[in-house]
Amino acid sequence: MKDFVERLNQFFPDFETIEVPRRTVVLKEGEISDEIYFVKKGVVRLWFNNDGKDVTFQFFFPGKGVSSIESFLEKKASLFNIETITPCELIVIKQNDYLSAMDQSEELRNYVFKQIYHRLYHYQSLFLSRIKDTPAQRYEKLIAEFPEIIQQVPQHYIASYLGITAVSLSRIRNKGLI
Numbered sequence: 001m002k003d004f005v006e007r008l009n010q011f012f013p014d015f016e017t018i019e020v021p022r023r024t025v026v027l028k029e030g031e032i033s034d035e036i037y038f039v040k041k042g043v044v045r046l047w048f049n050n051d052g053k054d055v056t057f058q059f060f061f062p063g064k065g066v067s068s069i070e071s072f073l074e075k076k077a078s079l080f081n082i083e084t085i086t087p088c089e090l091i092v093i094k095q096n097d098y099l100s101a102m103d104q105s106e107e108l109r110n111y112v113f114k115q116i117y118h119r120l121y122h123y124q125s126l127f128l129s130r131i132k133d134t135p136a137q138r139y140e141k142l143i144a145e146f147p148e149i150i151q152q153v154p155q156h157y158i159a160s161y162l163g164i165t166a167v168s169l170s171r172i173r174n175k176g177l178i
Helices: 002-011 069-074 095-104 106-132 135-145 147-152 155-162 166-175
Strands: 016-020 025-027 035-041 044-050 053-060 081-084 088-094
Touching (some): 002 035, 002 088, 035 095, 053 106, 053 155, 106 135, 135 147, 135 155, 135 166, 147 155
Antiparallel strands (some): 016 088, 025 081, 044 053
């Protein structure tokens, strides 16, 4: 983690670190984002409200950047919420600092491109998995590909992420379908 913070400091020498309690929404669906967060400690999730139902679609752990990039860059309302699951330390990068650093550093532009590519790949995989895989298969893939989610995220958020109810997830786990 020290290397990660040192790298950020190289691009953003004046960044701010904030401590955020668990279950705090740092960006609300519908708001316009002017910050990017990097997780220094804790777990963050992205979710949206679908007719009163909470739908989780991504988790972020230490060393990862999180934002509503479309809102941040295009000044459009965010389509989702960014919420801490656990107490977190977040590094906050303001839009002006981000844009200035992007103009000055090809290395940073390449890093951001890779992160956006990985996020797009994640969304495509999640989308296709919801179409072709059973809930048990989705859970099995989650265990294999992202064990940190199983270890650190409450079950009701995992169920939402998998597109099933907490009761269904409990049945899958209890039946040992994986």
